[in-house]
Amino acid sequence: MTTAAAVSPLPSAPSAPLLSAEGLHVTFPARRGDADRARAVDGVDLDIRAGEIVALVGESGCGKTTLARSLLGLVPPTAGRVTFAGRPLDYSSRALKAYRKRVQLVLQDPSGSLNPRHTVYDAVAEGLRIHRYGGDEREAVSMALSRAGLRPPERFFLRYPHELSGGQRQRVVIAGALVLNPELIVADEPVASLDASVRGEILALLLRLRSELGLSALVVTHDLGLAWNIADRVAVMYLGRIVETGAVEDVLTTPQHPYTQALLSVLPEAPGDPVVLTGEPPDPSRIPTGCRFHARCQILATGEAERAGVADACRGQDLPVLDGGGGAQVACHWAPR
Template sequence: MTGLTLEARDLAVAFLLRGGEVATALDGADLTVRSGEIVALVGESGSGKTTLARALVGLQPPSRGEVLVDGVSLGYRTRDLKPFRRRVQMILQDPAGALNPRHTVYDSVAEGLRLHGLSVNEEQQVAEALAMAGLRPPERLFLRYPHELSGGQRQRVLIAGALALKPDLLIADEPVSSLDASIRGEILALLLKLRAELGLGVLVVTHDLGLAWNIADRTAVMYLGRIVEAGPTEEVVAAPQHPYTQALLSVVPEIDRLEPVVLEGEVPDPTRIPRGCRFHPRCPALASGLAVLVEDACRTVPLPVLPASEGHRAACHLAAARLESEEWSHG
């Protein structure tokens, strides 16, 4: 495995809706994922995280910006996408819906090999992929159908189907959301094992910041089409800078240092982007008066897109003012 770097640069995706409204699902996202690391993309439903994942894997052409593969812009012609998709595999959210009920486990895992026309020992590669996904002995599952499997086994079959192509990166969309707590832990442990043993990179799309805390090297938090905070997971969890991240973190059961925050107001509407900071209509800091010195900026001054970098950063007027104050006091 040679390794791979996948980047989103100023990526935007907009959809024209019935009635002429435009939904801005993604609006200037910068994100980098590399082989050998796990990155979590966190946010509520409607935040744009799945759209970003689909754009990164070539399933959704962007309205603006580009996807870079080892520094080269991704093309969207079939001849460009086919070799790319061998290296970057997407694991869909619902294993029950993603697996064809008429296909055996063997055929489901072998499907990618056949689509790409690879000259390999198919049976051996299918067996190896199932074993890597934790389904042993693999031959016992060859002729079974999805309805004969548990939810955890179906998720592992999806992972095996991706592994059969020997990719550099996996993009996993809510990979454990439909699983029991005990099985969730097993799947997360499997992703960590694949990273350690195969050098795989993994982008995990999730609404659960607690999951990111357990598995990810870096975390990016999305709200209404923008990444609003990003950095090493330990820093994001230990010292969240954005009020939205703080709210998501406050309801993680394993973290009891924060009072639970219930976000008021409507969920994000991609057809109606607010002026200023797009989180300000629901911001607990504004509602409580903690942002009194910057509240005008919060409501009127747009925030720049967060650049892709290794440091901990947030797109927030209050966080910027707090950081400036700390730098001044230490200066």
């Protein structure tokens, strides 16, 4: 039995990450009546390397979107820091503007992120105008639309969002991110609102952009199937912390943490019966002592943790924060080495 033990490193891992969270904490005022502040992100180390796609997975309320927003500079951390290309993030308006040219956000709902009164051309050109692009705007917009799979691009210039399919709207959003030639994109549930027939096309597009442009990506999702199809590495988040991380093949074929096992058990192709988690959903203003998952843990509930001699540790002994590197790690008293 172990606590947050590194098992094996990823092969050929570069020494310096492109984007890194170090000891990151983000707290918010709690609901009225709660004594503690809500610890949405409660100690996270996470690295994303050049050309790497990392999937951040977990159920709603686990803190993954807050973590992503903090990495983008939209939510300043309460403690810890974010670094990009080896430099700590500067939260001045001028520095953030320059940073957001290099790191772009792709939202899950293209209908909500596109102005219905703007044409496709204006939607994609908006970033160029904000950053006072000095080159040929029409050429840059055409290139971005082509890279996003909307060809010929001129055919889409004067269309409005309501004239496009859901997949085309998502491609316009991606083109709006690509037009500034970013080094990394943060995609928050990028295919959640799309039909199954279109999801594969968008995932293939993201993989092609990584291959052709060397683009890095953090993909925020509750869908482990999406992580399997797109990611090099996966980080599983629960109640403000990453509880398991490693190469996607390792984590999703031999999950070590009971929470990861439960998430995987509900996939249609998963063997055996789905794990039904009991207890209340995670509440960031009421983080329990010990392992933060113990109140819902099926290993503890079945007596398996007791038989392994770790039940008391599960209930009362906190686990260290996993480091942000690429090695396989798990924050669990019960998980085998």
